[in-house]
Amino acid sequence: MIRRTGGYTTDPFVDLLFNALLGFTLLFFVSLVYFNPEARQGKVNLKAEYIISVTWPESRTDDIDLWVRDPLGEIVSYLKKDAGWLHLDRDDQGAVNDTVVIEGREVVYPINQELVTLRGLIDGEYTVNLYYYEKRDLEPIEALVKIERINPSVQTVFVKRVVLSKSDEERTIVRFTPTRDGSIINVNERQVRLTPYLLEPET
Structure with missing residues (x-):
C-alpha cells in the first residue's frame, strides 16, 4: 500500500530497505571501532613445523x-x-x-x-x-x-x-x-x- 506524506508518495517496502541499509551501515562503523590492526601485527603465519x-x-x-x-x-x-x-x-x-x-x-x-x-x-x-x-x-x-x-x-x-x-x-x-x-x-x-x-x- 502506498501512502502520501507531506506531498510525497512513499512505499513501506522502500522504507524497510532504507532502514535495513542504515542498520548495516551502523554495524559496519561499529566493527571498525573495535577492529584493532595493531593486535595482528607481528603474527607470522609460516606453513612449517x-x-x-x-x-x-x-x-x-x-x-x-x-x-x-x-x-x-x-x-x-x-x-x-x-x-x-x-x-x-x-x-x-x-x-x-x-x-x-x-x-x-x-x-x-x-x-x-x-x-x-x-x-x-x-x-x-x-x-x-x-x-x-x-x-x-x-x-x-x-x-x-x-x-x-x-x-x-x-x-x-x-x-x-x-x-x-x-x-x-x-x-x-x-x-x-x-x-x-x-x-x-x-x-x-x-x-x-x-x-x-x-x-x-x-x-
Missing part, C-alpha cells in the same frame, strides 16, 4: 649442500627440492648465486646459507647430512647447523658446529625424532650416506 639450516662464513665461496631424509625415506637436496613434507628453500652455491637483481640493479647477497623446511611431521627419525660439494679454499671450513621449531613459536632445538676439510666429504650431523610437544628425542650422529655419489657400503 621446523626449519633446518646450515650457514658458513661469508668470506668463503665454497659450496656446501644440505641433505635431509624423512622417516619414509624421502630425501630432499638440490637434486630434488621437494620430497614429501620436505622442501629446500634455498640452494646456496657459494659465490655463484649470491647476486640478485632489484629494480634493475645487481645487489650482492653474501650470506652463505641453505634452508630446508619441514612443512609437516611424520612419526619417526629424520637425518641431516652435509655434503662438501666444492672446496674453493685451501683451509678447512666451519659450518653451523641449526634446527628451529616454528610452531607454535620459534625455538632453537639443536645447534652444532662442524668442520669440513675436503671436497666430496659427507657427514651425518644429526639424526633425531621430533615429538608432538615440540622437542626432539633419540638424537645421535650415526653415520649414513644420503648422496648417490659414492658406491661404498654405508657404515
